[in-house]
Amino acid sequence: MTILPETLAQLSRMEGARRQVQRQLELIDRQIARRAAALVPQQRRRHGDRRGTSSDMCMVLERYRSTLAALTAERQPEIDALSRKLSRQDQAIAAHHARQQIALSPAA
Numbered sequence: 347m348t349i350l351p352e353t354l355a356q357l358s359r360m361e362g363a364r365r366q367v368q369r370q371l372e373l374i375d376r377q378i379a380r381r382a383a384a385l386v387p388q389q390r391r392r393h394g395d396r397r398g399t400s401s402d403m404c405m406v407l408e409r410y411r412s413t414l415a416a417l418t419a420e421r422q423p424e425i426d427a428l429s430r431k432l433s434r435q436d437q438a439i440a441a442h443h444a445r446q447q448i449a450l451s452p453a454a
Contacts, residue, residue, distance in 0.1 A: 360442060367435060378417045378421060381417055383410070
């Protein structure tokens with residue numbers, strides 16, 4: 347069975363759009379992690395951890411985790427929307443493969 351160039355172009359566009367949404371999700375994750383890492387030292391200063399001794403790493407880790415959770419919760423609607431979009435794109439690509447009988451594994 348010969349695959350039409352238009353079909354391959356459509357599949358390529360679909361996969362490109364999927365990669366773009368995946369990059370958006372990864373960017374949000376990086377932004378959240380970077381912001382949380384930047385906020386933890388500010389929180390330490392606010393809580394009076396100015397002395398020169400090494401701080402309790404468990405407390406720092408707990409602050410990071412709670413800050414990360416709060417920042418993630420703020421962006422959760424956006425993350426959920428992109429995740430749903432990614433899922434729909436995956437389904438559309440799989441359906442396209444099935445319709446065109448393209449094997450997902452390399453040709454043997």
